[in-house]
Amino acid sequence: MLCLQIPSHPEWIISASNNIHSILVDHAHCEKKAAANALHLIQNYPQYPELVQEMIAIVKEEWEHFEQVYAIILEQNIQFTKDTGDSYAQQLSKNIRKSEEFKLLDLLLVDSIIEARSCERFSILSKSMSIPSYLRDFYSTLLASEAGHYVTFVDLAKKFYPDETVKSRLQQLAAIEAKIVQQLHNLPTIHG
């Protein structure tokens, strides 16, 4: 489960598979926000070539994922509606410390945890017999990519901070994430 401390509630997949159109719309927004977030890191940390290079790769991959999900939305005649927001990501992001000393560490580790949870949810979708097989296959193909993003963010953090600092902050943030996940309402969104 990568760094995650608890699995998603079993109710989530029931809600997700009963409302697969909502999942796809929210998923498209998640991919778009993941690309935007990587651009944002380039905007704020242009002085670090390792970070810029990795974010160039992530922007490309996340944008490709957006295109893939959007193609399914069009094929299936699903109404693509406005982003309703992601309270899970917002709650987790509140734990990013403002001081310059730790801000980059927290930004990278919060991103890594969001990637890990997305990966877990894609894995659940890829095994659900309640959704069409083409979607199961689609979610299986995305798994490896999102797991790779988790590793990219953790490895980048280790380029700027000592391994022990990264490890202990990742554990702290993962514990906070587990509490957030316990209080989710199992809505039909990727992080619902």
Ligand SMILES: [Fe+2]
């Ligand atoms: Fe993605």
Ligand SMILES: [Fe+2]
């Ligand atoms: Fe990702």
